[in-house]
Amino acid sequence: MSPQQSEGAARPVAEPVGAVISVLRNDAEKALADLFANSRALFVGSAEIAQRREAAFARFSRLGLPNRRVESWHYTDLRGAFKSALPLAAMPDAQARASVRARIEALRAADTQAVTRLVVLDGVFEVELSSSHLPEGLRVTPTCNALIAGDACAARAFAAGDLGQGDAAVALNEAFATGGVIIEVAAGAMIDHPVEIVFLSSGRAAHAIYSRSALLVGDGGVVRFFERRLTHGQQPIQRNETLFVDLGQKSIVRHVAVAEHEAKSAVDVATTLVCMAADAEFTSTSLQFGAGLRRRQIFARMDGPHARCSLRGVGLLRGDEHSDTTIVMEHVAPGCESRETFNHIVDNDATGIFQGKVTVAAQAQKTDGKMKSRAILLAEGAAMYNKPELEIFADDVTCGHGATCGSLDDNQLFYVQSRGIPKAEAEALLLEGFAGEVLDEIGNEQTRDALMDEVRAWLAQRGQK
């Protein structure tokens, strides 16, 4: 069930708690207002979509860019990072495509299995760079085409914005996004090979990227879904991309997301909106490297009873990178299970943030929710902020959370060394285990191994400095 049809979406969109209306606009906010006013000609879509855009931008105008005074953005000052509003990215041309072709080829070369790969370059679905053959049961529509054609899938992708709880970054995305890709998995379809969206930024110019994509899975559909975020060039970019994952009844989505390291000048906000019908199962495992400012936010709502949602992730941060993972898990139906397990390794002067909020509505009895965030800090200057929150209105629930943060354990380190392993290797082994623990849960061994290779490469770089 999409939120458009669901009861929950009919309620007024709540402003985030503690939001402070910013009266004084900074240059970036003023520029965004101009950009919105001057870009209306680009905003394809039905009258309803146009209305949503206006409402979204009005909401954004009231809220302003998220900053430390907004509770849910307390540790990530997007307003501070937006010195200005960069112009909207131009449609990728042949040159832009050519510049990234090698990256796509490299991904293909590293595939351990057949992958249906869909490339969103600078916010625009690129048919030329994407797999030409689609397995049965899969329908792929560029968001832009769906908007122009008034296709129902576009309406669903945009209505999903309501899951974002009035978040200003989601509002901004809703106002500006015209590109992206919408994937539909037919009811009952079992897609054998993984489907991957590559969100790629050409980095050819300083620009802003907004896209809205969706994975809409019909009742009983089963799909493995990969998501990869990467940047090619070095120009400053502002990315704000939103992905909606809609799980029909008894559907299963196994999601693996990798966000590659991005330059210091990169501001990357990736929002995932998840809506789950009865008995649906969503497992999501992420490997997230740092960027100048990176925020991954997941708003998940378990709409139908007995749905199960497990979100796991590893964050690897160094230098002065900043990476924020913020999750809101809404239990509105009874008997659902949610898990959040996040491990961060933070080196140098980097900053990691994990905010997890689990809300349980009065009718969501027998909710089982557990949240765990752990971090290993490798340097004096490294920081990790953990903020778990439970908001429970039902009385018969099992919910819990735990957060730890500290340096590598000396006792474990000595134990490993006592077996003949030198200190640096012993540290790497323990850190690999710390990451591996979370990634182990990926059912597919090849996928897990590929991610572990990335973890090991990161650790090896640490050893070299």
Next chain:
Amino acid sequence: MLEIIDLHAEIDGKKILNGFSLTVKDGEVAAIMGPNGSGKSTLAYVVAGRAGYEVTGGDVRLNGKSLLDTGAHERAAAGFFLAFQYPLEIPGVTTMTFLKAAINAQRKQRGEAELSTPDFMKKVRAAAAKLGVRDEMLRRALNVGFSGGEKKRLEILQMVLLEPSFAILDETDSGLDIDALRIVGDGVNSLRSKDRGFLVITHYQRLLDHIVPDTVHVQSQGRIVKSGGPELAHELEKNGYRDYVAAAE
């Protein structure tokens, strides 16, 4: 041969080893018994090279070479092994991965070639079977969720695979039931040879029924206060440490 010569060590300014001396020759099995808190584990840690202890006097020599200025990993590669009283859990690292990393790290330090994966697997499987370590345990994260007895067996498995020239076993019998005790005893006995020494730390005679020591020593307040043959262990089992502890004060 392990020689511990007039060893003095402290932690956080607290003196724990006070002139500890003991020599265990090649082929010898020595047992140390002593009350809780007498510094037995501390001795094991100092010999293994754990950070945090300050050695204020004396020396520790393995096969004639002083260990004190070397790191824990170098001591291991030189042939020293400690079976921990409380083995650590290593989340996310399978037992198999850990064993391979340890064996190859030691071989590398000794300038030997890495063990090939098939050779390694063959060795592990054979040793595991003898010690009743199930395949499933080898695939799980090391010691994570293992019972006390399973952890101790894993310590012995590591010892068997690393083939040290000298091993200290720190209360390896605690947490073992009678069957496991026999299996562990057999594992140690299978390694006994004329050029390998053992120091077995225990509270109870029952382990020494399986691993019959050549010499038995009583430790109290950070040093050896009495030495004898296997009969000393029986006497301690009957009378406790009282006489020796009093004598040390």
